[in-house]
Amino acid sequence: TPIAAVIPAAGRGVRLGPGAPKALRTLNGTPMLIHAVRAMAASRAVSLVIVVAPPDGAAEVKSLLDAHALPERTDFLVVPGGETRQESVKLGLDALPPEYEIVLVHDAARPLVPVDTVDAVIEAVREGAPAVVPALPLADTVKEVEPAAAPDEPEPVVATPDRARLRAVQTPQGFDRATLIRAHETVTDNVTDDASMVEQLGLHVVVVPGHEEAFKVTRPLDLVLAEAVLARRRL
Ligand code: C5P
Numbered sequence: 001t002p003i004a005a006v007i008p009a010a011g012r013g014v015r016l017g018p019g020a021p022k023a024l025r026t027l028n029g030t031p032m033l034i035h036a037v038r039a040m041a042a043s044r045a046v047s048l049v050i051v052v053a054p055p056d057g058a059a060e061v062k063s064l065l066d067a068h069a070l071p072e073r074t075d076f077l078v079v080p081g082g083e084t085r086q087e088s089v090k091l092g093l094d095a096l097p098p099e100y101e102i103v104l105v106h107d108a109a110r111p112l113v114p115v116d117t118v119d120a121v122i123e124a125v126r127e128g129a130p131a132v133v134p135a136l137p138l139a140d141t142v143k144e145v146e147p148a149a150a151p152d153e154p155e156p157v158v159a160t161p162d163r164a165r166l167r168a169v170q171t172p173q174g175f176d177r178a179t180l181i182r183a184h185e186t187v188t189d190n191v192t193d194d195a196s197m198v199e200q201l202g203l204h205v206v207v208v209p210g211h212e213e214a215f216k217v218t219r220p221l222d223l224v225l226a227e228a229v230l231a232r233r234r235l
Pocket of ligand 1: 085
């Protein structure tokens with residue numbers, strides 16, 4: 001069965017500082033989005049990539065993709081995104097042709113995910129999981145706080161979940177198409193990943209090992225790290 005990847009790339013990237021939309025910023029000269037598209041196309045199973053562009057940037061994204069060669073087996077589509085990540089993914093799914101029964105959702109902000117991670121996610125969906133997430137153990141201890149009412153108010157600690165039971169979740173997340181579409185039609189609360197919507201349907205989400213290089217480029221230091229990883233790959 002052919003596999004499609006939806007890449008939400010419509011975020012502003014405010015935490016990265018002023019500049020172009022995050023997905024269009026370059027890493028070693030190539031836009032982050034292009035790295036992310038190539039990371040999906042690196043899997044031989046992926047034959048369609050749907051890029052969800054900034055609402056006013058669809059034409060620019062289309063010409064970027066035209067300018068950067070993808071493997072011959074891979075087609076792409078560009079659609080304009082929405083106000084939230086969730087909305088952007090939904091707009092991408094609306095463009096998904098019916099023959100794709102497995103769909104990946106991958107953040108443009110994770111440009112360096114290795115192909116082995118992508119293939120491990122695909123494999124677990126093929127084996128029958130309705131939803132699959134790559135995840136890693138945490139280095140930091142995590143505390144739940146009572147969020148401050150105002151910026152200079154204190155944030156009292158509420159709880160410290162057992163770190164051994166926590167995982168940091170990455171993308172691509174993989175789904176049975178019908179399950180993901182139903183999740184997006186049913187769940188209306190604001191969520192930060194797609195698998196959590198499937199959890200809310202009461203279905204099992206399978207975890208496969210993530211990869212350090214699948215980290216999310218969020219803050220300025222992440223750009224430094226991403227460029228160092230790319231430089232090391234060229235050696
Ligand atoms: O904001 P966050 O880091 O969670 O964004 C994750 C991904 O979702 C990024 O690739 C970003 O471009 C995308 N996104 C989007 N539409 C939005 C907000 C974020 O496609 N409205």
